[in-house]
Amino acid sequence: MPNSLNPLELIARRWQPSARFVQRAALATVVMAVVIVVTGGAVRLTESGLGCDTWPKCTSGSLTPTSDMGIHGAIEFTNRMLTYVLCVFVGVLIIAARARTPVRRSLTRLGWAQFWIVMGNAVVGGIVVLTGLNPYIVSSHFLLSSALLTVAMVVWQRAREGDGEPRDLVARPVRQLTWLLVGATLALILIGTVVTGAGPHAGDAREVHRIPLNWQEITQLHVDFVYIVLGLTVALWFTLRAVKAPAAQRRTVLELLVVLLLQGVVGYVQYFTHLPEVIVGIHMLGSCLVWIATLRVLLGQRERAALPVAAPAAAGGQASIQPEPAASSR
16 A cells, blocks of 8 residues: 555545535534534623633633533533534544545535634634633634634535536626625624624623624614615515526525524514523524525525546546536535
8 A cells, every 4th residue: 555645545445425425514514613603602691701711721720610610611611622523523524525536626625624714713712712802803703603604505515516617597697686695794794793792791790891882873783784685685586586597596595585584583682672692692593594594595596517527447448438426406
């Protein structure tokens, strides 16, 4: 056996995962990306942000929380440990994508992108603790989690299609309107992080620095962008209907509309009930679902065909070109 073989190549020689397994591994990273956001929100909402008062240890003298730290230390440490669980899921995806034949370099590269985002966000999480929950760094911590979710969604999409050149399924003006919707949704999420950084849930019972803005005024701006995103979603649905776009594209827009309406209801409930922790946590989950639904709209408007692969040559003959096995349909 050649000495140049790396561990991933050795695994590939002994294990051939199915296309469905790779797809499920990709979907699992999407689910875990949402879980890490929600549990991170639970840390803030239970005032456990400094439950472990240093990093990478939990205390200056202990890697794990001690009994006198109470529930806050346990909550913060559990959230830290979930990072390792997330790494396991990402690792399974990378190994499965590398072991499958033919090798799909696009999937392995995207898998490694997820890994490095997780590692970078772990460091940012440490800086959050070391800076006493600086609201700007806390916001960047959330945005990196959103970046992880974005890459995970792209991987899941790519796992269900080929590696050919992308082909748009809608006309260019429709695609431009969709990108406008994506940009407005991203702005909505960014403003939401500012609301969080200026709002009352600082993440710890002690006095913690907040973004020096009137959180109610920023909330109003956040609501304004909700209406912008809703308007663009409705406009996109009518546009797709007018051009007789395939039902699959219209369905993703309807799914986004439903998620936006439900998220809007949760948002109003949390505002008029003075931001109870449970409702705020549901709103954070809704933020992930809104972004997922938006990305589904975008990614569902183009497709990639399978690339042809060379079949093994017969005795005395030449290798023939056959289509790559297609991934299962969406």
